[in-house]
Amino acid sequence: MNSGDAAGSSSGGSGDAGAPRRASRKPKYSKFTQQELPACKPILTPKWVISVFLLVGVIFVPIGVASLLASNKVVEIVDRYDDACVPSNVTNKLAYIQNSTISKTCRRTLKVPKDMKQPIFVYYQLNNFYQNHRRYVKSRNDQQLRDASKANETTLCDPEKTRDGMAIVPCGLIAWSTFNDTYTFQHNTNNLSIDKTDISWKSDRDHKFGSDVFPKNFQKGPLIGGKTLNESIPLSEQEDLIVWMRTAALPTFRKLYGRIYVDLKENDTITVTLDNNYNTYSFDGKKSLVLSTSTWLGGKNDFLGLAYLTVGGLCFFLAFAFTLLYLIKPRLVAYKLSYTNRIKFHR
């Protein structure tokens, strides 16, 4: 077939110069449809590779050092008490903890290792407690918590939905299992007051827990899972409940109990009088009390500083290794060639 000359247009096969000009069937030209948008085509050159690694190293090492310094400045006291607070003559720990007639008060003595500046955060830490278990996480009803008129909404709250035909407020396993150990502190024989306000998120207090919703019919069953709530305090002020209901992401977690606004000096003695109520004995859980200061990085966190230093060091090493490689095995980079016919192709 006669395909016309090299500069021919694509309007059919007509090559007749004398014919009247036919409407061109060429599509309307646009840079986008013809894929001719201006573009830049960067190539990864040795200079770029080494620069990137050096840049990462230069950024990461100082951040790592700063993080480690901040973490070292944090003073933390962690005291595990679930084993020590059970009297030594008790063999069946589970029966002991479930027996509501025995007094569970326990005294612990803590020594301050270094000066601690206020505010000092008091946390309780639980190990091996899966607040992120799917069945547990779903066991709540947010509408009921927020709105007094929806008090009978108990969907998804199985098995803590209703008791004696009446709805439980707040329903669900999360509320039912609220942590109920309590702590009072004495600092060198003086009473140490602990501020338990503003321990939960303000957004939770304002929008998720109603100020006109009161606990009803709560913890009235045969199995007590945790804290009992004062029925005259609305949910938006029950901060321990609110803190507990922000379910933790990992099986080892801390939750804020309160803050201490007193400076503690090195070698001070803190006496803790605690009520060992919460049952972690049936599932090998651990309970600990934590007192901690905080810095711009938060609590004690050596991992971040070490990770940054490791990555920074690794990047410096890679920059060095790549420099060596480029020097030992240089390749004539093709864009430095002036004659393209020197290219040999793969066979």
Added chain:
Amino acid sequence: MSIVQLFEVAIACDVVLCCRVAPLQKAGIVDLIKKRTSDMTLAIGDGANDVSMIQMADVGIGISGQEGRQAVMASDFAMGQFRFLVPLLLVHGHWNYQRMSYMILYNFYRNATFVFVLFWYVLYTGYTLSTAINEWSSVLYSVVYTSAPTVIVAILDKDLSRRTLLKYPQLYGAGQREESYNLRLFIFIMVDSVWQSVVVFFIPYLAYKNSAIDSASLGDLWTLSVVILVNIHLAMDVIRWTWITHAVIWGSIVATWICVIIIDSIPTLPGFWAIYEVMGTALFWALLLAVIVVGMIPHFAAKAIREHFMPNDIQIAREMEKSQDSRDANQPEVQMSTSTRA
């Protein structure tokens, strides 16, 4: 001569001419090659007598013109003139192969990374299927957060210019040798996907292990990390940056951020206000930076090594293009010369 002997003679030759062939015999010749080898067959024709041949071949091309539109209606591709076959194969065929290969590998990687993060979390939720990532974010991941860059790069990215591809037909061999999509590349990208998911999950895990972090905040950190990682991975592999490419890649990251903020501003959802609380901590930003950099280091190092020490034809041709005048990007039509009809 029997059919087997015909086949053996035919494949021993570079070019075979058949004349006075009936339509059914044309199809028969295509079938002869198709049945006995695993090669791709292409048939091109312009008349009604070519229809059976066009339909028999793997790729059928019809020419619309002097002899009517019968061939066009039976074909996979239709063109105006026979000479357009050269750019169709060497240019568009090459681009299509490169784009499709990369997109398939990238799509597997993008989804696998996201899912693997959830998989690692299952190990720490008592083997139940809790997801810390908000359900809305899970849905929007494929639809809003990472879809536009995938589509735009698949449409617009070109590894080599039209002029280079026409000048060096040997570059077409990259597709025939399966250089862009093969088992080895698939395994590499899956290993990269697992590595990045390990980084996204375990670095925050080790940092937040004994802290008061809640599910929604951790999920937000994961969502942002994964989206930024997969988009930066794509950014590292894009060859031609147009303004649209910039807009969708960086725009997707911004859109993700906005969506996460909006989702966490709805009071009825469980993760309410988590993003604001966690963005106010320095630890969140430090972890985000660490995760992105550590996730990207292997890919970056492998790319640097591969492109400098083990360059393939396409890499060399790319570098060569940089030294030439880039007039080919602005020329709508290519001047055909006899030397390229190899």
